[in-house]
Amino acid sequence: MAGSPFWQNLFRPDHKQKKHVRDLWLATPIFSGVSANQCQQLVNDMAIRRYENTEAVFKLGDVGIGTGLIISGSVRICMGEKVLAQLEEGDFFGEVALVIEAPRTATAIAAGDTQIVFFLRPQLESLLSRSPRQGAKIMQNLAKVMANRLGSTNTLLEQSHVAD
Amino acid sequence: MWLIKHIPPMAKALICFTFVLVITSVLIWLLNPVIIPVLVSLALYVCLLPLHDWLTNLGWRRDMSAMAILFLMMFVVLVPGSLILAEFNEQAMLWQSKASIAGQSLNELLGLLSEKLAQWQFHIEVDQLKANILAGLVKDNGSFLSSISSLVMSISSSLLLVPFITFFLLRDFESLRNKSLNSLPNKYFELGWLMYFKVAKQTQGYVRAVLIQQSILAVVAASGFWLAGFDSPVILGLIAGVLGLIPYVGPALGLLPPFYLVLANPEVGFDAMYTAVLVIGVAYLVDNLLVIPLVVARFANLHPLVALLSIIVFGNFFGILGMIAAIPLLAISNIVFYQLLLSFSPKKFTTNVASFH
Incomplete structure (x- = not known):
């Protein structure tokens, strides 16, 4: 009972962990x-959640509201039975939900005991109104990340067309 | 498990919505003794949040910023608020004491009306109508003026509590919110945040816009009553502003206090009623041209008939406070139910995007 994710999500010691989380986000x-200070302020409000092995972080079609960063453990990104990627500590996923209210386009499942920290859209919007310069920096970074992902997807599509 | 899987999404959403409704009702019931100061503090919190954010962004600590705003509120809200409420209490007692004069004037007015109507072959029971109007306006405990009076009395008695609740909201609301939402099970964590985000975004916009607009309405109405030579124009303007918070029926209710004043002061003459109608009419024309299309309709996205019925039903159960809260509560319920339905729908959104991000 005491070891269940519900109770650990409710009563977790997080002071030391938050510095580690900040360093992971900054990377x-x-x-x-x-700035590290701004990032720390954001991390202080972020939700750190624990998932058991094979527990779904989110499912295909769910409405997302934020991006997750793996603190420990790993996450499998699946489309049906097919595993698209295996993400490890320091990797992040679901960043489109930070920008738009979009459905999750794949299912994310915890592989082993996993801790994930979520950066949510309300936090980003709050940062944009409180500190527009820092907020704009994150938006610009997000645009770059998504452009890179789009580039990789296009390359994959091109390769699959050539293979066909 | 098999049963849960086979419950239709609409039924699942209804069950969850009922659960949310029950929890909210229990919370409201528990908070009942302090519901008015809590609601006023929440409205103030929403209005003062941009100032708090601005101060914290300048490098102030959260508690220091909240403390500075608390002191500001002491001077800007408490001092003028106490003066206005004292004036209101004095006027309310004066109005109640003039009930018999108002009765006589009403009798005279209805007599004139009855004569006019008789020319058109319409007959009215003057005594019965007079008794009903006076009972509704001033005599009964549940009358309009006593409802207004008790609402204002509740606000005035809780005036001391409001700055302190607002201070703690400014200082701790975000961490309390984070703790509450993070206590949700993993499965509902994102859904909980999404619903909070949508409800908060809409209600914050609504509360800010409506409060600013009603302040303008109160100033316009008070100026109009002052120019028309009415007694206590500030109180009449404030009542018009408070009643303006009730969409659709606010203007009609806003006319009752000035009408009663005219009846209670027959020396002013019945013609002053036309002036009152003109003043309230102009004030609400400005209000209706801006508030209902730009704020209420956009916020609530409700059919006017549904909105009107909800105002009447809420007003019947919870008085003026219920009438003011009807539209926001209905709109919040709408968002919560829609999100629940969406999350239980098996198809949800589908997409052809190849990327999993």
Whole structure:
């Protein structure tokens, strides 16, 4: 009972962990160029959640509201039975939901005991109104990340067409 | 498990919505003794949040910023608020004491009306009508003026509590919200945040816009009553502003206090009623041209008939406070139910995007 994700999500010790989480976010392209202080302020309000092995983080078609960063453990991104990617500590996923209210386009499943920190759209919008410069920096970074993802997807599509 | 899987999405959404409704009702019931100060504080919190954000962005600590706003409120809200409420209480007692004079004037007015109508072959029971109007306006405990009076009295008695609740909301609301939403099970965590985000975004916009607009309405009405030579124009303007918070029926209710004043002061003459109608008419014309199309309709996205019926039903159960809260509550319920339905729908959204991001 005490070891269930519900109770651990409710009563988790997080002071030391939050510095580690800040460093993980600062290492991602989303927070490139954002000050450590600003990032720490955002991390203080972020939700850190624990998932059991094979527990769904989100499912295909769910409405997303934020991006997740893996603190420990790993996450499998699946489309039906097919595993599209296996993400590890420091990887992030679902960043489109930070910008628009879009459905999740794949299912994310925890592989092993996994901790994920979520950066949510309300936090980004709040940052944009409180500190527009830092907010704009994150938006710009997000645009770059998504442009890169689009580029990779196009390359994959091209390769599959050639293979056909 | 099999049963849960086979419950239709609409039924699942209805069950969850009922659960949310029950929890909200229990919360409101528990908060009943302090519901007015809590609601006033929440409205103030929403209005003061941009100032709080601006101060914290300048490098102020959250508690220091909230403290500075608390002191500001003491001077800007408490002092003028106490003066106005004292004036209101004095006027309310004066109005109640003039009920018999108002009765005589009403009798005279209805007599004139009855004579006019008799020319058109319409007959009215003057005594019965007079008794009903006076009972509704001033005599009964549940009358209009006593409802207004008790609402204002509740606000005045809780005036001391409001700045402190607002201070703690400014300081701690976000962390309380985060803790509450993060306590949701993993499965409903994003859905909970999404619903909160949508409801908060819409209600914050609504509360800010409506409060600003009603302040303008109160100033316009007070100026009009002052120019027309009415007694206590500030109180009449404030009542018009408070009643203006009730969409659609606010203008009609806003006319009752000035009408009663005319009846209670027959020396003013019945012609002053036309002036009152003109003043309220102009004030609400400005209000209706801006508030209903730009704020209420956009916020609630409700059919006017549904909105009107909800105002009447809520007003019947919860008085003037219920009438003011009817539209926001209905709109919030609409958002919550729609999101629940969407999340339980098996198809939800489908997309052809190849990327999983």
